[in-house]
Amino acid sequence: WGYTGHRTIGQLTENYLSPNAKASVKELLGDTSIAEACTWADEARKYPELKETANWHFLNVPLGLSFKEFKNMVDTLKQANVYSALLKAEETLKQKSITKKQKTEALKFLLHFVGDIHQPMHVSRAEDKGGNTIQLNYEGKGTNLHSLIDTKLLEHGGLKFDSLALKFSKISKRKVRRWQRDEPIIWAWESYKISSELYAEVDEMKTRNIGDEYYQKHISMIELRIQQASIRLAGVLNEIFKDVNSNE
Ligand code: ADE
Numbered sequence: 001w002g003y004t005g006h007r008t009i010g011q012l013t014e015n016y017l018s019p020n021a022k023a024s025v026k027e028l029l030g031d032t033s034i035a036e037a038c039t040w041a042d043e044a045r046k047y048p049e050l051k052e053t054a055n056w057h058f059l060n061v062p063l064g065l066s067f068k069e070f071k072n073m074v075d076t077l078k079q080a081n082v083y084s085a086l087l088k089a090e091e092t093l094k095q096k097s098i099t100k101k102q103k104t105e106a107l108k109f110l111l112h113f114v115g116d117i118h119q120p121m122h123v124s125r126a127e128d129k130g131g132n133t134i135q136l137n138y139e140g141k142g143t144n145l146h147s148l149i150d151t152k153l154l155e156h157g158g159l160k161f162d163s164l165a166l167k168f169s170k171i172s173k174r175k176v177r178r179w180q181r182d183e184p185i186i187w188a189w190e191s192y193k194i195s196s197e198l199y200a201e202v203d204e205m206k207t208r209n210i211g212d213e214y215y216q217k218h219i220s221m222i223e224l225r226i227q228q229a230s231i232r233l234a235g236v237l238n239e240i241f242k243d244v245n246s247n248e
Pocket residue numbers: 057058059060121122123124125126128129130131132
């Protein structure tokens with residue numbers, strides 16, 4: 001996602017945090033809001049000492065895998081990727097004997113990667129760099145499939161992240177419970193299924209021009225993935241910080 005997507009996720013996540021989780025996150029982030037902290041990992045990848053983290057934002061596998069094959073392949077990927085980075089950040093946050101600075105960094109990575117693993121084009125094919133090399137036109141400008149799903153559809157309406165979070169905030173208790181039961185491998189699998197569909201669709205398109213019907217068809221998927229990322233991020237944080245003294 002772009003900054004709008006990540007910030008919308010952070011803002012929406014706030015609504016679902018337990019008092020404990022809220023206090024622990026605030027203690028780690030200080031004056032920085034969750035929404036703001038959600039984009040830090042995209043800055044961090046530009047720092048020379050953190051440039052190896054660029055691969056942590058996505059994972060690439062071939063199309064056509066069954067769930068079993070997908071899980072097996074993701075579990076044994078040699079490259080660090082969004083799935084392994086997410087699990088590692090979660091593990092780090094649960095450790096007792098690390099510094100506050102290390103915890104804060106792990107939290108900022110976690111806030112970002114729960115978002116990215118829900119972006120369908122971040123669980124995608126290597127040969128087109130997750131759709132980055134699939135050129136398209138949208139709103140009179142050149143773009144690509146990756147960017148269309150990262151930012152262009154979400155930002156089409158011109159709303160800022162706080163308005164988007166409000167717009168996406170009606171989520172039934174039943175959905176919250178159901179989504180929070182799923183493990184991260186399921187989050188990745190859902191993205192994989194959606195990206196497979198998005199690839200098939202552009203393959204069949206007779207034109208490179210993306211029109212309003214594409215927006216109308218896909219905007220509810222974008223909304224769903226942002227809602228699921230937010231709800232699941234809150235679930236993970238509530239679990240990590242369920243112990244009152246976890247942050248002492
Ligand atoms: N962003 C940059 N490279 C990517 C890739 N190969 N897959 C998904 N997202 C990416």
